[in-house]
Amino acid sequence: MSTNESTASAEFAANEYVTVKIEDQLFGLPILEVQDVFTPDTITQVPLAAPEIAGVLNLRGRIVTAIDLRTKLGLPPKSEGEQKMAVGIDYNGESYGLIIDKVGEVHRLKQADFQTNPVNLDPRWAGISAGVYRLENSLMVVFDVEKILGTNEQNLAA
Numbered sequence: 001m002s003t004n005e006s007t008a009s010a011e012f013a014a015n016e017y018v019t020v021k022i023e024d025q026l027f028g029l030p031i032l033e034v035q036d037v038f039t040p041d042t043i044t045q046v047p048l049a050a051p052e053i054a055g056v057l058n059l060r061g062r063i064v065t066a067i068d069l070r071t072k073l074g075l076p077p078k079s080e081g082e083q084k085m086a087v088g089i090d091y092n093g094e095s096y097g098l099i100i101d102k103v104g105e106v107h108r109l110k111q112a113d114f115q116t117n118p119v120n121l122d123p124r125w126a127g128i129s130a131g132v133y134r135l136e137n138s139l140m141v142v143f144d145v146e147k148i149l150g151t152n153e154q155n156l157a158a
Contacts, residue, residue, distance in 0.1 A: 013111040017142065019104030020087060023075055026140045028107065028133070029087060029098075033145050036088030037103050040066060054099055059088060064095040067148065074124045091149045098148070107140070109133050114142070 017028030018037070036059065043055040043066050054066040066086065070077060078084060078101065086097035113133055117126045121141070130144035 014108045015111055015114070016106055016108050017140070018087065019107055019140065020085075020098075020100040021102040021104060022069055022073060022100050026104070026135070026138050027100075028140045028142045029089075029145070030142070031106060033089050034087055035090055035095075036086075036097075038086050038088060038097070040084060040086045040097060040099065057097060059095070059097065062095050064088065064097045066097045066099055068099045069148075070099070070101075072124075072128065072148065089145060089149075091145055096149060098143075107133075107135075109140075 016031040018031050018034045020027050020029065038059065040057055043057050045055040046053060049055070052068050052072040054068040054071075057064050057066055068077075084099050085101065085103050086099050087103065088095065088097050090096070114131050115134065116131050117129050118132065121129065121132070125141055128144060128147045130142045130147075132142060133140045
């Protein structure tokens with residue numbers, strides 16, 4: 001492959017993201033990381049768990065750790081009765097459900113448009129973000145699953 005061909009293919013390389021909303025902010029999860037999208041039923045609280053661990057739930061016979069991303073991002077909880085959604089992912093052989101407000105659509109975005117976190121991005125968000133995409137009317141923060149769940153594994157081990 002010539003230099004011009006590799007530059008052209010890098011320019012048109014695209015990443016796909018499942019978009020989710022938390023509060024009014026748009027976030028993206030790499031589509032290859034997403035296993036399920038579901039409405040969590042009964043979540044059983046886990047004593048002495050980190051605040052962002054909402055508990056565990058049963059998803060088609062699997063025990064899934066539910067992570068409340070609103071809490072992780074320092075946002076207030078949703079009102080009682082408001083529907084929650086979850087995105088199921090596997091990380092290091094364990095199943096997790098990331099509790100979010102709404103699931104959006106799949107976006108296919110050019111790798112060339114991906115940017116590192118801006119310096120003015122809230123530190124809580126930057127701590128779990130791989131970077132951002134500036135879309136026409138909004139900023140999409142891309143979740144870094146390892147940053148989100150890597151800290152939870154340390155908390156669970158402690």
